[in-house]
Structures are given as C-alpha cells and as structure tokens.
Amino acid sequence: MSKDSAELIIIDEYSKTPKYRQIISSITNSIQQEKLKIDDKLPSVNKILIEFDISRDTIVKAYDYLKANKIIKSVPGKGYYVMTNDISTGPRVLLLFNKLSAHKKIIYDAFSMELGEQAAIDFYIYNNDFKLFKRILQEKEESDYTHFVIISHFLEGGNSAIEVINEIPKSKLIILDKKIDGLTGEYASVYQDFEKDLYQVLTEMIEKLSNYERLKLIFPNYTYHPESIKNGFQKFCDEFAFKYSIINDVNTDDINEGDAYINLMEDDLVQLIKRCREQNLTIGKQIGIISYNETLLKEILLDGITTISTDFELLGKTAASFIKTKTKAHIPNPFHVKYRASL
Structure with a gap:
C-alpha cells in the first residue's frame, strides 16, 4: 500500500x-x-x-x-x-540570506557545490525584513538542523537580531558576510571587514583616484549597508587629503567633470550612468565610477565597470568547509579591486 x-x-x-x-x-x-x-x-x-x-x-x-x-x-x-534504511546522514542546513542577487547566488552555488549532494539545504530569503527573519527562525525546530548559516543585514529592527541569533546553539551557527557585535559563545564566521577593506583597497587605487578632483560615496539614507563603509571612506579621504562628499541620493546630486563615484546599490549605478549620458560626460575620463560587488554584467557594461568586491565564491566555499571540518574559526574574506574602463 x-x-x-x-x-x-x-x-x-x-x-x-x-x-x-x-x-x-x-x-x-x-x-x-x-x-x-x-x-x-x-x-x-x-x-x-x-x-x-x-x-x-x-x-x-x-x-x-x-x-x-x-x-x-x-x-x-x-x-x-x-530499498534501504541505511542512509548516510549529511549536514542539514538552514540557510538564511537577506536578499537574492547576482553575488548572493554566487555564494549559494559555491556553498552547495562544496557541501555536495548529501547535504540538505533549506534556503530562505527574508528581504532585509527583521520580522520575517525572526518568524522563519521561530517556526523552525532547532533539532531539524545540524547548522544555521546566516547573513544578517536589515533595513530596520536589526538591533534586536542579536537576541534572536543568540538563541541558536553556537555549535551550529555560521555567520556570513558581516560581523555581529554582542554575539556570545564559540561560533564560526566568514566576514567582510567593511571599514578596513574599503580603506585598504582605496589606498591601492590612489594613483588612479588622483586623476579626479573629488570622491563621492553614494550611501542612501535607507539602506542595509553598514555605517563602517562610510568610516573607511572618510578615513581614506582625510588621510590622503582628497576632497569628498557622501551622497544620499544620486538623482539630486550635481554631477561635475572630475567627480569619481563609489556606488553600493545596482539601482544607483544605473541612475548614475543615465545622468552622465544626459550631461554628455564620458565615464572613465571625465567621470569615474567604482561599483561595489563584482558581477558578470559589470565586466561588459560600458566596456567594463571597475569593481571593489569580496570574493563571493570563496566566501561560500569557506562556509561549507567549516561544516565539513567542524571548524569554529573567524576568518576575514579577501577584498580586491578589478580595474576596468570606468575609472
């Protein structure tokens, strides 16, 4: 039957x-x-x-x-x-990402491939919404999973996330992408050091950046990106005497020849390119553009957009290796620049 x-x-x-x-x-x-x-x-x-x-x-x-x-x-x-009841049990992972994007897909693909077919992965997106994040975790039975792998970015309510995450057994917890202050116990993490990473990579780019009169960071008021990005940007500009400004809305900023922009959001990149075209400003000569997060599209857009990015594939592989080797380390993920025609 x-x-x-x-x-x-x-x-x-x-x-x-x-x-x-x-x-x-x-x-x-x-x-x-x-x-x-x-x-x-x-x-x-x-x-x-x-x-x-x-x-x-x-x-x-x-x-x-x-x-x-x-x-x-x-x-x-x-x-x-x-046919059999002798099943070799692989890891059972609850994977929680804040959003689905081209670079998040790279993390997921590398993570799942490194773990292999024996792993069972329940993959959820909470859209930077703390209430949804909390509900997903509360609806799951802790005993159903060997690991909880979490990227923690919120538009609002994130200050309460520490209480929710601290309820997860630390032996099962792996934090990705962003450090979480106040998290207790021994857990694993692969993270970006946003302030240090941006400062160091801009220092590497100083010769190229010196061709521009002013550096501008597009940092929206309503964003999940950490404030430490602004800290790293300001520290670099102050130390190396660059004129700079932090822009909340690229649509209202005065774009002038000699400006070099750093953008975080894909929508802001599109709007910046459109406005440069409307003003007949040549990107890579009159205007510089540096975009966060490497994607395949940025390799070909406008003959190439210069990117500063963590290694998303390595991030996913490292997280999977933590599960396979039962590692509880905290490891910063490499951050690098790819020069292209936009700078």
Whole structure:
C-alpha cells in the first residue's frame, strides 16, 4: 500500500531550495524517522504532481537521484519502493540570506557545490525584513538542523537580531558576510571587514583616484549597508587629503567633470550612468565610477565597470568547509579591486 504523500513530503513554497531537493530531503527524513521502511511503496509521480502542483520533471528528478543513490528502487508497472534504511546522514542546513542577487547566488552555488549532494539545504530569503527573519527562525525546530548559516543585514529592527541569533546553539551557527557585535559563545564566521577593506583597497587605487578632483560615496539614507563603509571612506579621504562628499541620493546630486563615484546599490549605478549620458560626460575620463560587488554584467557594461568586491565564491566555499571540518574559526574574506574602463 502506498504511503500518503502528505505525511511524507513537505514542500515549502517560501523556501528558495529547489523543489526536487525538498522532495529528496522529505523522503530521506521519513526513512530516518522510520515513517518509511524497506519495501514500503512511495507516492506515485502522478499523486505528488496533483497534490502539490509540481512539474513531472521535478518529481522524476528527485526520484532518479534517490534511485541512483540506491535509496529507492522502481518496479516496472508497480511504482517506487524503499530499498534501504541505511542512509548516510549529511549536514542539514538552514540557510538564511537577506536578499537574492547576482553575488548572493554566487555564494549559494559555491556553498552547495562544496557541501555536495548529501547535504540538505533549506534556503530562505527574508528581504532585509527583521520580522520575517525572526518568524522563519521561530517556526523552525532547532533539532531539524545540524547548522544555521546566516547573513544578517536589515533595513530596520536589526538591533534586536542579536537576541534572536543568540538563541541558536553556537555549535551550529555560521555567520556570513558581516560581523555581529554582542554575539556570545564559540561560533564560526566568514566576514567582510567593511571599514578596513574599503580603506585598504582605496589606498591601492590612489594613483588612479588622483586623476579626479573629488570622491563621492553614494550611501542612501535607507539602506542595509553598514555605517563602517562610510568610516573607511572618510578615513581614506582625510588621510590622503582628497576632497569628498557622501551622497544620499544620486538623482539630486550635481554631477561635475572630475567627480569619481563609489556606488553600493545596482539601482544607483544605473541612475548614475543615465545622468552622465544626459550631461554628455564620458565615464572613465571625465567621470569615474567604482561599483561595489563584482558581477558578470559589470565586466561588459560600458566596456567594463571597475569593481571593489569580496570574493563571493570563496566566501561560500569557506562556509561549507567549516561544516565539513567542524571548524569554529573567524576568518576575514579577501577584498580586491578589478580595474576596468570606468575609472
């Protein structure tokens, strides 16, 4: 008799984890919890398709993976059956990112690839919203996961995040991208040192920057980016006697020949380019542009946008290596510049 799919399979529509991976995790968890035993029949592809409104290809992909790993078997004309209860348990990770972007995808891809197929990853995006972040964590059972991997950036309410994160067992916690002041216990982290990174990379760029009269940092009033970025920028400009200003809105700033901009947000980069074109200012000669966070698009946009960026692929790989080796280190992630035609 086939088991009821509703008892065995959990599909979370809010999770960014691919649905085929959610099916795999559901089946393997059911076997480990003895809801499924050897020779028990699994729900048919058609039954899952109808009940969860999932494509046939997604379900078949999950079942093919389970077959390839000799967890289930198919009997022609009858269906799929549990083949073994001896499942090597990989890490079960709750992965929480503040937003989904090109560089966050690089982190996720590197992280999941480094962990391998044996890992079960529940991936959620909380859109810089502290209330959603808190709700996701409170709705999850701590015992369901071996690790909690978190990027902590909020538009507001972030001061209360420390209380929520401190409730996670530190042996299971890995913090990515940003240090969290006040976090107690022994946990792992791979982080950017935003103030130090920006100061050092601008120091490396000083010869190029000297071609411009004024440096401008576009730092919106309403942003999740840490204030330490402004500190690093101001420290550099003061120490090396650069004229500078911090701009809250690129749409209202007076753009003049000899300005060099550092932008954090992709939308601000687009608006800056549009306004330079409207004023017939040549980017890379009359106006300089440096953009945070390396992406493939910035390699080709305007023959190349100069970027300052952490190594997102390495960040993801390092986080995964912490899980595999049970490391509890705090490691700064490398930060570097890629010169292109915009500067």
